[in-house]
Amino acid sequence: MSRIGKKPIEIPKNVEIKIEENEIEVKGPKGSLRQAFDKSMTYELEDGVLTVNRPNDSKKIKALHGLTRTLIYNMIVGVTEGYKKELEIVGTGYRASKNGNKLALNLGFSHPLELEDPKGIIVEVPAANQIVILGNDKQQVGAYAAFIRGFREPEPYKGKGIKYVDEHIRRKVGKTGK
Structure with a gap:
């Protein structure tokens, strides 16, 4: 597993996340951001914690796993702190x-x-x-x-x-x- 990719993302209370297939929209006090990600990744949102999962262990998917998690985390930090x-x-x-x-x-x-x-x-x-x-x-x-x-x-x-x-x-x- 990717060390960064397997880390769960804690969602602050003032942030709202919408997941539509491969697009994620994050809304917070400083605005909203929307970004499309690779279709192979799956997302689980439970009790204010978002996890990014990958389908297999190919080299490309491993690289995308950590990248996707980091980009989502950056979106959350951006709409809360900027x-x-x-x-x-x-x-x-x-x-x-x-x-x-x-x-x-x-x-x-x-x-x-x-x-x-x-x-x-x-x-x-x-x-x-x-x-x-x-x-x-x-x-x-x-x-x-x-x-x-x-x-x-x-x-x-x-x-x-x-x-x-x-x-x-x-x-x-x-x-x-x-």
Whole structure:
């Protein structure tokens, strides 16, 4: 058995789950998420505990077993607590600002980048050098944070660019004089 796949998922009291064949919908205080999974998996919901079962022990099914359980767990955490990614902007003149539902980034290009917030994601700018991305879908929050970071990834000499708050940039020494 998959170690992760065989773990039961405890459903909080304020979360509602609907299982329709291979689609699972999770509703909670922070919204609702719906996702389709592989048709071979079966689900048992008893007394606030959801278990994911697999039909056989083929290599593909074993891999899908743990993945399915983790994705369902992430959906439950998303509708109860939500997900958050924090970005930090380092560099002279690099800054971010928020205009309505648009994020304006000044990153040393000839013009500021204007990005509209995707559906289901909230972008906050508490300071000119900080960006906070909030949402209930873990994949969407992480993908949008990586998209923003991709405009100016941190460079190894001065560390200029957009980085995650908990990210450590390995620095290089650079040129040495005579």
